Amino acid sequence: MINPLLIHIEKICSIKINETDLFDSFFEHKIYKKKEFLLIEGQQCFEKFFIIKGCVHLFFLRENGTEQTIDFALENWWASDFNAFSGGGITQFSIRTTENTEVLCISAENQNKLLRQIPEMNLYFHLVFQRAYAASQMRVRYLYEYSKEELYQHFLFDFPEFTQRVPQYLLASFLGFTPEYLSEIRKKYLS
Amino acid sequence: MINPLLIHIEKICSIKINETDLFDSFFEHKIYKKKEFLLIEGQQCFEKFFIIKGCVHLFFLRENGTEQTIDFALENWWASDFNAFSGGGITQFSIRTTENTEVLCISAENQNKLLRQIPEMNLYFHLVFQRAYAASQMRVRYLYEYSKEELYQHFLFDFPEFTQRVPQYLLASFLGFTPEYLSEIRKKYLS
Numbered sequence: 001m002i003n004p005l006l007i008h009i010e011k012i013c014s015i016k017i018n019e020t021d022l023f024d025s026f027f028e029h030k031i032y033k034k035k036e037f038l039l040i041e042g043q044q045c046f047e048k049f050f051i052i053k054g055c056v057h058l059f060f061l062r063e064n065g066t067e068q069t070i071d072f073a074l075e076n077w078w079a080s081d082f083n084a085f086s087g088g089g090i091t092q093f094s095i096r097t098t099e100n101t102e103v104l105c106i107s108a109e110n111q112n113k114l115l116r117q118i119p120e121m122n123l124y125f126h127l128v129f130q131r132a133y134a135a136s137q138m139r140v141r142y143l144y145e146y147s148k149e150e151l152y153q154h155f156l157f158d159f160p161e162f163t164q165r166v167p168q169y170l171l172a173s174f175l176g177f178t179p180e181y182l183s184e185i186r187k188k189y190l191s
Numbered sequence: 192m193i194n195p196l197l198i199h200i201e202k203i204c205s206i207k208i209n210e211t212d213l214f215d216s217f218f219e220h221k222i223y224k225k226k227e228f229l230l231i232e233g234q235q236c237f238e239k240f241f242i243i244k245g246c247v248h249l250f251f252l253r254e255n256g257t258e259q260t261i262d263f264a265l266e267n268w269w270a271s272d273f274n275a276f277s278g279g280g281i282t283q284f285s286i287r288t289t290e291n292t293e294v295l296c297i298s299a300e301n302q303n304k305l306l307r308q309i310p311e312m313n314l315y316f317h318l319v320f321q322r323a324y325a326a327s328q329m330r331v332r333y334l335y336e337y338s339k340e341e342l343y344q345h346f347l348f349d350f351p352e353f354t355q356r357v358p359q360y361l362l363a364s365f366l367g368f369t370p371e372y373l374s375e376i377r378k379k380y381l382s
Contacts, residue, residue: 060332070331083325086318092332115314122313123306127277129320134274136327140261141251141283143334144367176335 004052005104008076013123022117026110030103038079038095038103045084045091046107051075054101057170058093069173072098072166078128098166151175152185195243196295199267204314213308217301221294229270229286229294236275236282237298242266245292248361249284260364263289263357269319289357342366343376 005027006017017023027050032038038049041060049056051073058071058079070093073079081091085108106114115121142151152175156163163171172182196218197208208214218241223229229240232251240247242264249262249270261284264270272282276299297305306312333342343366347354354362363373 058328060336062336068332068335070328070335081325081328082321083329086321086325092329119310119314122317123310126313126316126320129317129324130273130277133320133324133327134272134277136324136331137249137261137272138274138283139331140327140334141259143331144259144261145251145253 004076005050008050009121009124012127013120015120015124017118017120019118023114026114027104027106030105032097032101032103034097034099034101036097036101038097038105039081039091039093041091041094043091044088045081046088046109047105048078048080048082048085048108048111049073049095049103049105051077051079052102052104054103055098055166056095056101057098057166057174058095059173060093067094067173069170072162072170072174074162074165078132098170148175148177148181149185152177152182153189156189195267196241199241200312200315203318204311206311206315208309208311210309214305217305218295218297221296223288223292223294225288225290225292227288227292229288229296230272230282230284232282232285234282235279236272237279237300238296239269239271239273239276239299239302240264240286240294240296242268242270243293243295245294246289246357247286247292248289248357248365249286250364251284258285258364260361263353263361263365265353265356269323289361339366339368339372340376343368343373344380347380 006020006023009015009017032054038056039045039047053075055072055074056079057069058073058081059067059069062068079095081093083089084091088108142154146154155171155175168182168186169179172179175182197211197214200206200208223245229247230236230238244266246263246265247270248260249264249272250258250260253259270286272284274280275282279299333345337345346362346366359373359377360370363370366373
């Protein structure tokens with residue numbers, strides 16, 4: 001069940017990891033139903049998750065008790081609270097599936113062992129995080145540059161399938177809209 | 192002149208790079224005066240910069256011609272448009288010094304050679320980008336969670352020296368304030 005990750009590694013950095021038995025011993029294959037939690041805000045975070053199939057959202061609880069979604073992860077993305085993961089600390093985010101989801105999960109402890117045994121994996125993680133950080137630079141630019149409606153247009157243009165796939169109330173939360181406002185501008189752009 | 196980077200590498204991932212002569216051949220030591228450009232929006236980006244001494248800000252030009260600062264980098268941070276750097280593409284950001292600044296600069300081509308010759312450097316970059324991405328997760332949370340005034344309070348609390356060091360009009364731009372508004376709340380918190 002490790003294949004999707006091996007394929008992703010080869011795609012990102014042209015490394016063939018052949019030691020699949022070894023590899024298997026570091027990762028755990030987990031299956032979650034829709035709306036199950038991978039991580040709960042306020043608990044310790046020891047793991048990070050590679051999405052094989054499905055979708056998750058990352059959110060935090062506002063003081064008024066509403067959930068604020070700040071990110072999504074689909075197939076071939078890694079999800080975690082990386083601050084907490086790297087230090088074994090308390091997470092400031094929850095992660096929950098938005099559909100039935102399969103992941104490969106690795107603990108910080110197992111990752112350290114993996115990196116010692118297969119150091120080439122550092123090239124993979126270097127490039128994965130560089131890409132994620134580059135995406136976050138562009139995202140911050142968009143947050144400063146665009147109105148809410150323009151943000152939605154960009155999102156629709158850059159990730160058309162995704163916009164259909166995630167629950168609309170979560171997309172509204174992510175974009176900082178009320179669900180009613182999102183529904184209004186959806187009608188405008190889809191008509 | 193490579194020492195500050197070697198010290199940072201040892202601090203981040205406990206690796207001692209002894210091959211300093213080799214190392215020197217990949218990096219270029221550059222000195223910039225205050226307000227000089229390291230990178231100009233719209234040009235190709237082939238390099239990334241390790242700040243030895245000084246400070247830079249990353250910004251883009253709004254349609255109305257004003258500069259929007261979205262990030263700063265001080266000593267021991269890496270700065271670039273990482274999307275453009277990784278693909279040799281056109282940068283969507285400018286980088287300019289806010290004080291006299293010394294950097295170590297490496298081209299994408301030299302980085303590829305470096306990683307082949309000293310593959311341990313991938314562990315360093317893996318951890319550096321993980322840290323940068325983790326910081327951007329928290330930053331996005333703050334952008335959703337806090338009012339402008341609360342953002343300033345957090346910034347003042349988390350980075351007190353920094354708040355004194357960068358020009359106030361750039362800090363205002365970064366925080367999404369007018370300079371007048373920043374001056375008003377500065378008076379309030381510093382009195």
